[in-house]
Amino acid sequence: MLTFIENWIKSSALEVQEYVLMVRAAVAGIFTPPRYKYDIVEQFDVIGVGSLTVVLLTGFFTGAALALQSGLTLDQFGGRSVVGRLISASMIKELGPVLTALMLTGRVGSGIAAELGSMVVTDQIYALRALGTDPIRKLVVPRLLAGFLMAPVLTIISDFVGIVGGWIVAVFQLQIASGVYWSSVTQALYTQDVWMGLIKPFVLGFVIVTTACHVGLRTKGGTQGVGEATTVAVVTGSVAVIAVDFFVTKILIATMY
Amino acid sequence: MDIETTQTAEEILSERGAPVVMFDQVQLAFDEKVVLKNISFTLISGHTKIILGASGSGKSTILKIITGLLRADKGVIWVNGERVDELSEREMMNVRTDLGMIFQEGALFDSLTVRENVGYKLYEESDMPIEEAHRRVEEVLGWVGLGAYIDRMPSELSGGQRRRVAIARAMAFKPRILLYDEATTGLDPITATTVDEEIIKLRDLEHVSSIVVTHQLRDAFYVATHMAERDEKGNVRIVPATPEKEREAEFIMIREGVIVFEGDADALRTSTDPYIQTFLS
Numbered sequence: 001m002l003t004f005i006e007n008w009i010k011s012s013a014l015e016v017q018e019y020v021l022m023v024r025a026a027v028a029g030i031f032t033p034p035r036y037k038y039d040i041v042e043q044f045d046v047i048g049v050g051s052l053t054v055v056l057l058t059g060f061f062t063g064a065a066l067a068l069q070s071g072l073t074l075d076q077f078g079g080r081s082v083v084g085r086l087i088s089a090s091m092i093k094e095l096g097p098v099l100t101a102l103m104l105t106g107r108v109g110s111g112i113a114a115e116l117g118s119m120v121v122t123d124q125i126y127a128l129r130a131l132g133t134d135p136i137r138k139l140v141v142p143r144l145l146a147g148f149l150m151a152p153v154l155t156i157i158s159d160f161v162g163i164v165g166g167w168i169v170a171v172f173q174l175q176i177a178s179g180v181y182w183s184s185v186t187q188a189l190y191t192q193d194v195w196m197g198l199i200k201p202f203v204l205g206f207v208i209v210t211t212a213c214h215v216g217l218r219t220k221g222g223t224q225g226v227g228e229a230t231t232v233a234v235v236t237g238s239v240a241v242i243a244v245d246f247f248v249t250k251i252l253i254a255t256m257y
Numbered sequence: 258m259d260i261e262t263t264q265t266a267e268e269i270l271s272e273r274g275a276p277v278v279m280f281d282q283v284q285l286a287f288d289e290k291v292v293l294k295n296i297s298f299t300l301i302s303g304h305t306k307i308i309l310g311a312s313g314s315g316k317s318t319i320l321k322i323i324t325g326l327l328r329a330d331k332g333v334i335w336v337n338g339e340r341v342d343e344l345s346e347r348e349m350m351n352v353r354t355d356l357g358m359i360f361q362e363g364a365l366f367d368s369l370t371v372r373e374n375v376g377y378k379l380y381e382e383s384d385m386p387i388e389e390a391h392r393r394v395e396e397v398l399g400w401v402g403l404g405a406y407i408d409r410m411p412s413e414l415s416g417g418q419r420r421r422v423a424i425a426r427a428m429a430f431k432p433r434i435l436l437y438d439e440a441t442t443g444l445d446p447i448t449a450t451t452v453d454e455e456i457i458k459l460r461d462l463e464h465v466s467s468i469v470v471t472h473q474l475r476d477a478f479y480v481a482t483h484m485a486e487r488d489e490k491g492n493v494r495i496v497p498a499t500p501e502k503e504r505e506a507e508f509i510m511i512r513e514g515v516i517v518f519e520g521d522a523d524a525l526r527t528s529t530d531p532y533i534q535t536f537l538s
Contacts, residue, residue, distance in 0.1 A: 036381070123364035130324050130358045131426075132350050132382045 029141040039142040048150035063162030067169035084184030087166035092197040096159035101204035105237035109212040113233030116216025117226040151205025192256045275302045283332030310511035316470040320436045325349035357427030361439040363419040365411040397425040417448030461485040481506035
């Protein structure tokens with residue numbers, strides 16, 4: 001039993017150490033040459049443009065469902081007209097960043113882990129190194145930049161379509177005047193809320209991509225190992241998103257409000 | 258005492274007979290499992306070292322240590338005059354400019370075309386003008402007889418073609434040392450012979466020093482006992498090697514991380530060691 005715990009602690013410490021080393025090398029790779037420009041542009045397309053559909057759909061239906069649910073609750077207090085306030089606050093501060101991040105974990109995190117994992121088990125990572133390329137600079141840095149910078153952009157889009165989804169439900173289902181909805185949306189927004197909604201996705205994008213890259217590059221075994229890496233990347237990424245969101249929220253509330 | 262000429266290290270290393278790879282008492286273990294134990298050998302410039310052994314005996318590990326993909330626990334390793342066991346990953350990049358490695362199964366980048374695979378180092382890691390890089394890629398693909406496949410994806414190639422593309426990729430930047438990791442494993446005898454002939458041609462016509470890791474005896478002996486030469490019309494022919502040439506191919510047999518034999522093809526054939534006899538039978 002003691003050996004099992006000892007091994008678990010050792011392997012966990014090793015994973016943390018390898019993760020920190022990879023992140024350090026990747027951050028250094030952003031600021032020092034060589035940089036692989038084509039790969040960076042490609043990853044912005046894959047992670048940013050490629051995730052647009054899923055983020056649009058998720059944001060829209062989340063806003064719409066939120067309007068339906070909050071409409072019912074607010075009716076009990078005669079506050080149906082302030083549904084826009086609730087939707088904008090929820091979407092911008094919490095649901096937009098977290099749901100976008102979870103969608104990115106499912107779509108991008110799994111893709112990165114599977115792609116890098118396949119490269120590991122087919123010796124392509126060794127081949128890259130043998131050909132004089134640093135895999136961190138070639139594979140991790142472009143994904144890190146794209147994840148870090150595109151997550152906020154996707155979150156803003158998700159927030160917007162979520163509020164639009166809420167507006168459609170508010171107007172056609174809850175029979176609230178369009179003007180009332182939009183003025184309610186802006187009334188509830190404070191500068192701190194907007195900052196919180198903008199800062200979170202940077203951190204979450206960073207966490208998703210670095211977790212997936214780490215898991216992918218540590219893949220062991222054959223195709224089964226790639227499958228396991230993909231699952232681990234999604235599960236770890238999703239849990240990390242929720243946990244990191246909590247801590248970032250706590251820090252931001254303590255510093256900004 | 259007058260010294261008329263002074264040779265640079267590079268000139269000395271490029272001479273025939275110079276040691277280009279040297280292992281001295283190299284050891285490696287993964288946790289409790291000892292993979293290599295006191296491995297020592299020298300590869301001479303222009304020669305071939307053929308490393309034989311059963312699967313899991315540590316053959317491929319030796320190639321990965323030479324290229325710095327794995328780190329030895331103990332021992333001294335010299336590659337092209339550099340003591341690589343002391344170099345960082347960044348410093349190893351310079352050593353790798355003169356090392357080409359052909360991986361088991363090819364390890365081609367499956368998202369890139371044959372052209373992009375073969376020219377990877379030229380396009381991504383060198384300042385070579387793009388037109389010149391294109392020309393070099395076409396030249397090496399022609400050399401391995403795959404010029405017509407330049408725009409194909411690796412998934413569209415057969416196993417033998419993938420290995421030949423891997424050879425073309427490794428030779429595109431003209432390294433002086435080529436390392437072959439099970440380059441013919443899993444191939445039919447005819448395709449395997451084609452790959453063997455590429456190894457022979459690179460050794461004898463391009464003067465590349467090579468280390469061939471394999472457990473395919475037929476291919477090991479074919480590479481050791483044949484040589485490439487050009488006839489009067491410039492055509493390349495593969496012919497039986499002269500006794501001198503045959504002695505330039507040295508065999509090493511590894512068993513559970515330990516060298517159990519070192520010598521030429523004749524010495525290997527006549528060995529009385531029971532393990533070697535079983536392996537050869």
